[in-house]
Every structure is written in structure tokens, then in C-alpha cells.
Amino acid sequence: MSHPAEHFSLTGRHLLNRRSFLSNTATALGSIALTNLLGLDGLLAASAPAPVIDPSHPFAPRPPHFAPKAKNVIMIFCAGAVSQLETWDYKPELIAHDGKPLEGGPAVTFQGPAGNLARPQYEFRPRGQTGKWVSDMVPHLAELTDDIAFVHSLTSISNTHGPAENFLSTGFTFDGFPSIGSWVSYALGSENQNLPAYVAIPDPRGVPQAGSNNWGPGFLPAVFQGTPMSSKEPVRHLAPPASISKGSDEAARSLLQRMNARHLEEHPGDGKLAARIASYELAARMQLSVPEISDLSTEPAHILKLYGADDASNPNKAGFARNCILARRLVERGVRFVQLFNGAYASGGELNWDGHNKLKEQYDKHAAILDQPAAALIRDLKQRGLLDDTLVVWCTEFGRMPFFQKGAQGRDHNPDGFTCWLTGAGVKPGVSHGETDPLGQKAVKDIHPLYDFNATILHLLGLDHEQLTFEHNGVRRRLTNVHGNVIREVLV
Numbered sequence: 001m002s003h004p005a006e007h008f009s010l011t012g013r014h015l016l017n018r019r020s021f022l023s024n025t026a027t028a029l030g031s032i033a034l035t036n037l038l039g040l041d042g043l044l045a046a047s048a049p050a051p052v053i054d055p056s057h058p059f060a061p062r063p064p065h066f067a068p069k070a071k072n073v074i075m076i077f078c079a080g081a082v083s084q085l086e087t088w089d090y091k092p093e094l095i096a097h098d099g100k101p102l103e104g105g106p107a108v109t110f111q112g113p114a115g116n117l118a119r120p121q122y123e124f125r126p127r128g129q130t131g132k133w134v135s136d137m138v139p140h141l142a143e144l145t146d147d148i149a150f151v152h153s154l155t156s157i158s159n160t161h162g163p164a165e166n167f168l169s170t171g172f173t174f175d176g177f178p179s180i181g182s183w184v185s186y187a188l189g190s191e192n193q194n195l196p197a198y199v200a201i202p203d204p205r206g207v208p209q210a211g212s213n214n215w216g217p218g219f220l221p222a223v224f225q226g227t228p229m230s231s232k233e234p235v236r237h238l239a240p241p242a243s244i245s246k247g248s249d250e251a252a253r254s255l256l257q258r259m260n261a262r263h264l265e266e267h268p269g270d271g272k273l274a275a276r277i278a279s280y281e282l283a284a285r286m287q288l289s290v291p292e293i294s295d296l297s298t299e300p301a302h303i304l305k306l307y308g309a310d311d312a313s314n315p316n317k318a319g320f321a322r323n324c325i326l327a328r329r330l331v332e333r334g335v336r337f338v339q340l341f342n343g344a345y346a347s348g349g350e351l352n353w354d355g356h357n358k359l360k361e362q363y364d365k366h367a368a369i370l371d372q373p374a375a376a377l378i379r380d381l382k383q384r385g386l387l388d389d390t391l392v393v394w395c396t397e398f399g400r401m402p403f404f405q406k407g408a409q410g411r412d413h414n415p416d417g418f419t420c421w422l423t424g425a426g427v428k429p430g431v432s433h434g435e436t437d438p439l440g441q442k443a444v445k446d447i448h449p450l451y452d453f454n455a456t457i458l459h460l461l462g463l464d465h466e467q468l469t470f471e472h473n474g475v476r477r478r479l480t481n482v483h484g485n486v487i488r489e490v491l492v
Contacts, residue, residue, distance in 0.1 A: 050470070051187055056278050058223045059190040059197045064462025069426025069492075070391035071191070072331040072338070073184065073457065074381075076374055079165065079208035079343035080352030083400035083411055084419040085120050085440045086363060089152050090133035093438040094402055095119045102403050102439070110159050110413040111356055113406040117439065121360040130430040137367045140375035146430045147378070148423045149490035153434025153443035156398045156415035156450055161346060161354065164397035164415065165210035168450055169339075170218065171479045178218035178470070179226065180454055181337035183479050184461060186224045187468055191334030194289040196227035196282075198337045199330055204232055204319030205351045206344030215339055219472040223278070226339060231322035234294045235286060257281075293329050296322055307376040314368060321373035328380055331390050342370050349410070353396065359410040378423060387424045391460050395420040395453070402439040417443035420453060426460040426491055433489045448487055455484035460491070 051062050085091060098119035106114055122137040128146035135142070158164040163173035170177040178186070181198040190197035200215035207228075208214055215226025229235045296309070304310045309321035320342060327338045343352030349362045374394070381387040399418025400411035417436035423429070435445040455465040458479065465484050469476045 068462030080354035082396040115404040115406040159413040161209040200226040324377040356410040451484035
């Protein structure tokens with residue numbers, strides 16, 4: 001008959017040894033004692049307390065971890081993965097090797113066999129006082145390069161649009177994690193109690209590939225999810241049906257408010273009920289505030305012209321321009337985080353920046369929609385003094401390969417090196433940080449995973465990405481998972 005110890009692992013049998021057991025126990029007790037002594041002397045890293053949130057006023061302004069540079073964020077999210085090689089990352093070597101195979105390069109990439117190297121499909125030229133080389137594809141944005149901090153060495157952990165959008169927006173490729181705007185509104189609340197703290201503005205052509213995951217609350221309280229609205233489609237279900245008169249609607253809401261208040265008095269500790277009441281009350285206030293802020297007829301003609309919102313020849317451009325004006329109006333009124341989407345869902349590159357087959361032809365259309373309105377937004381914020389407190393972020397989920405796909409005129413997915421940029425509050429103007437290799441395929445200098453980019457956005461808002469946490473299923477979660485370093489080279 002075998003001894004029970006024979007069925008134990010090597011580690012288990014080692015623990016049965018008396019000397020080993022006593023040795024391990026002594027070490028463990030010593031560690032516990034040391035931790036206690038360090039704690040008593042205040043030498044352990046202290047965890048920042050979780051935001052104190054009153055369920056009846058969930059969007060009340062809350063203090064950041066430290067003095068912020070920015071109070072608000074506008075994130076311009078170009079869905080579909082914009083090619084860095086056609087926009088911000090000038091590679092003269094790619095021009096010199098145009099039409100040649102990439103030696104040692106991959107034979108097959110995400111969508112199939114790789115073709116030959118392909119030069120940028122637009123001319124580049126030096127811009128502004130810095131002489132930064134930027135593409136003619138975006139002439140309006142190119143004029144602003146002296147105000148922009150470029151990060152050319154970003155990487156993602158996914159080369160698939162949906163998971164990569166999730167990764168950029170939430171720090172995880174899987175569904176169910178809070179978006180960056182939800183983290184920010186959870187931490188800081190809002191300066192305006194009549195509008196949502198966090199607004200997501202879909203592109204006129206549709207929602208991005210990962211849809212509402214980009215503005216979802218994940219496991220944070222649902223009140224911190226982004227509210228989708230646009231100049232074309234204000235908040236859904238905000239107004240009562242036409243069959244209900246204004247008087248009847250007001251009477252019903254008044255009765256509901258009295259019943260909720262009475263119930264809350266009887267159950268003062270019911271935080272969920274208080275939060276629900278707060279949501280109803282915000283919706284009631286939004287019935288007055290949202291129509292006002294969505295009404296762009298109050299904007300002067302020269303502003304509409306500046307953004308291109310009066311361009312009758314290009315409805316998608318005019319629609320995106322109106323969304324940009326709406327974004328400005330939202331931060332002007334204290335909305336904390338605005339996510340402004342340019343590009344929709346997967347469509348062979350027709351509705352977003354996913355340029356696999358006809359990159360030049362499709363980018364001509366997409367650039368015309370993005371360029372003038374986005375540049376006008378930055379100019380408008382600056383001339384109103386709003387850029388002093390507002391951080392503007394331009395981002396995309398990954399980049400593009402330096403070669404065309406075999407048999408096509410477009411580039412495949414590339415998560416190994418791409419560009420995003422920042423401008424506005426707390427950002428060092430006119431800098432380019434990080435590098436990709438001479439052909440623009442991989443980040444090779446000052447490499448930054450997207451965790452670092454999100455950590456930097458939080459830092460500018462006065463939030464320590466390591467301290468902004470929420471316990472879920474026994475795990476203390478954060479936007480940057482267990483990674484992330486602030487990119488201090490792009491900060492003033």
C-alpha cells in the first residue's frame with residue numbers, strides 16, 4: 001500500500017519536511033512583521049482612496065489626485081486604423097524602395113500575402129517653425145503641427161479592429177471593461193449638472209466596430225457610461241411621445257418624484273434608488289439643456305464656414321463638422337469627456353479608414369471629412385481660450401504596413417508601430433517623440449504601448465493611473481491593467 005505522501009507534488013512533499021516547514025514559517029512571520037513595521041512608519045506606498053460618490057449626486061465635481069493641467073478632454077477617434085505613412089510619419093526610405101520587396105519581411109500578414117513596398121500615397125512637406133514633415137492629405141491639420149505633440153512609437157496588442165478599439169478605449173481587448181471616459185467621469189464627476197459628464201459622438205456614417213464598448217461603463221456603476229448623441233441624433237427617448245401633452249408629462253414626473261422621495265425617506269440607505277432618482281432628475285434637466293446645446297442655428301455663419309458645416313456638396317463632412325461644433329459647445333459648458341468619432345464600422349474601407357484595397361481613393365474621401373472640421377475645432381478652442389483647459393487627443397487603433405497587400409492598392413493592419421498625438425492643456429507644443437524604423441513598420445525608439453498613452457491622458461487630468469482603481473470580482477482593476485508609464489517627454 002502506497003504512502004499518501006507519494007501522491008503529493010515535489011513542492012508538497014518539500015513542505016512536509018519539518019525543517020523546511022519551520023524555515024518557511026519563520027520567513028513568512030518575519031515578512032508579516034516587517035510589513036507591519038513599515039506600515040506603522042508610513043513607509044509603504046499608500047493607495048489613493050476611492051472617489052467618494054454620493055448616489056444622489058453622482059456627477060458632483062470631485063478632486064483629482066494632484067493639480068491637473070486639463071479639465072476637459074476631446075478625443076478624436078479615427079476608426080479603421082489610419083495609416084501613419086500617409087499622414088504623420090514621413091519615411092523617405094520608403095520612397096527610395098518603392099516597388100521593391102521587403103527583405104526579411106513577412107510573407108503573409110493579417111489579410112493575406114504581402115506585396116512590395118509602396119511609397120506614401122501623398123506628398124510630404126515641412127510645416128511651421130518646427131519644419132515637421134506632414135502629408136498633403138491633411139493640409140488644414142498640417143498647419144497646426146507647431147501646436148501638436150506627436151508620439152510616433154505606439155504599439156497595440158491586437159491587429160483586429162474590434163479588440164484593438166477595445167484596447168485603445170478600455171485597456172483590454174475583451175468586452176466588459178470600463179472606457180477611459182467612464183474612468184474619468186467616475187473619478188472627477190462633471191462641472192455641469194444639466195448635461196452628461198461623458199458624451200460619445202458617433203460619426204454621421206455610423207458607430208465604430210466595437211460599438212458602445214468604446215463608451216461603456218464595464219463594471220463601473222452604469223451611471224458613468226457615455227451618453228451617445230450627435231448633432232444629427234440628439235439623446236434618444238429624451239422627449240415624451242407626441243401623444244402625451246406637456247402638462248400630462250409634467251404631472252406624471254411630479255407624481256413620480258414625490259413617490260420616489262417618500263420611498264427614499266423610508267429607505268435612507270438605498271444607494272441604488274438614490275442613483276436611479278438622480279438619473280431621472282438628470283434626464284429631466286436634459287430635456288431643457290440638450291435641445292439648447294444641439295441647436296447650432298445660434299452659431300454665426302463664419303463659424304459654420306470655418307468648420308465646413310455649410311458644405312452642401314459633402315453631407316458627411318458637414319455632419320462631422322457639426323459634430324465638432326457640438327464637441328466644442330459641450331466642453332464650453334463643462335462636460336468632462338467628449339469622444340468624437342471619425343469613421344464607422346468595417347465596410348471594406350468605404351465608411352472608415354480600413355484601407356486594404358483602394359487606400360488612396362478612399363483616403364481622399366475620408367481626409368476631406370476629417371481635416372477641415374478637426375483643424376477648425378482646435379483653432380476655435382484656442383481663440384476662445386478653451387484650449388488652455390482642454391486636452392485634444394487624436395488617436396486610431398493601430399497603423400498600416402509599409403508594403404501593399406499582394407494584388408491590391410492598400411496596406412494591411414500593423415499594431416507594431418503607429419502615431420497618435422496630443423495638443424492643448426499641459427502638452428508640449430511642436431515635439432515629435434519616438435521613432436519607427438526607416439520604413440515605418442515597427443517602433444524602434446522610445447516604444448510606448450497604448451497603456452502609456454492612456455496613462456498620459458489621465459495624468460494631464462490630475463489622475464494617477466496606478467491609483468485610479470475599482471475592485472471587481474476580487475481584483476483591483478484599472479484602465480492600464482498592470483502596465484503604463486506617463487510619456488513625460490510630451491508634457492510641459
